[in-house]
Amino acid sequence: MLACLRAALCGVLLLGAAALLLPLTAHAQDPNGGLNLQNPYAKPNTLGSTGSRLNEEITPRNEDYARALSLMQDGRYDDAIITLNKLVAMNPIDYDALNQLGYCYQKLGQPGKAMGYYKKVLGPKPDHPGANENVGELFLEMKNLEGAEERLTVLQNTCNNCAEYNSLKAKIDSYKAQQG
Secondary structure (H helix, E strand, O other), X not given: OHHHHHXXXXXXXXXXXXXXXXXXXXXXXXXXXOOOOOOOOOOOOOOHHHOOOOOOOOOHHHHHHHHHHHHHHOOOHHHHHHHHHHHHHHOOOOHHHHHHHHHHHHHOOOHHHHHHHHHHHHOOOOXXXXXXXXXXXXXXXXXXXXXXXXXXXHHHHHHOOOHHHHHHHHHHHHHHHHHO
């Protein structure tokens, strides 16, 4: 009786494992599983090897990200952190969510934790405009003008005259004016 029960349980486990592996074989020919690794929010590649389309549909990721940004605008950083952590749990390389987590902690007065998240972005993506802007602002809060100006130089070389560059430049100019 016990042997039959063990055999049945093993059979169920094997079938379950096979069912879990089955979806993996659908993209066996594509080492990226149909994903556009340059844009993790793009729809899986349905155009063959010629390219991929940006997902223009509202996705749960986009809804959650928009919700987090809205919470941040309302100053509800703790609630935004919960939503952003959910996004990072689904996609650990969601650099925009990681950047916003850093910003939330920065606004909550936790510069060390904020910098930890910014490093998670800037390590693999040193040209990320939002993270460079936020790190520059954090440096200004820490009275590190040189560090802020280094971030501004990165932004100038990456996206001269973009919103992030202009914002950080204005904050640096204001900081300098206040310092006399």
